[in-house]
Amino acid sequence: AFGAPLRANDVPSDRLVAASRLQETGNHREAIALLEEIREVDPRNPQVLYGLALSLYSVGDYREAAHVGETLLAEQKNAPGDLYVIVGSAYGRLRAYEKSEEIFRNGLVAWPDSPSLKIQHAISLEGLGRLDEAVVELEACIKRSPYDAALWRALGDAQSATGAPGRAFAAYVRSV
Secondary structure (H helix, E strand, O other), X not given: OOOOOOEOOEOOOHHHHHHHHHHHOOOHHHHHHHHHHHHHHOOOOHXXXXXXXXXXXXXXOHHHHHHHHHHHHHHOOOOOHHHHHHHHHHHHHOOOHHHHHHHHHHHHHHOOOOHHHHHHHHHHHHHOOOHHHHHHHHHXXXXXXXXXXXXXXXXXXXXXXXXXXXXXXXXXXXXX
């Protein structure tokens, strides 16, 4: 997990830096409390909203993570690619696969070379039952990162679901 992004022209407050440090140590509940306090004073601060979305997702509050993150996506023109991952993944956890896929697709328009968005997009396609598209997307990801075991496992899962047990087995072996 990453802390709230820092921008060169928008120096974070000491409290925001403290929230980021809490996130780095995995203490997301305290980070949420601190970020909510900051949010009361500065409700539109993109660093605060990003940090909240990240920590809310990390503690399993997917509905609120999606809400906060999507609010920031709507307001911020150049939202970071990781925010699309957080929001899309939150919708995926809520089993809102069409919304998840829409968020990832929008993220890929803004960040076409983002490996994490491509991987998450493939997973959302799998959730929608569009397995052939998911396989194509995962194969493209594997071309960029051929030694990533998680990609091979995901490809094996998708191929198994498409009725290709031999290819699935080969992908699972490559993951080991």
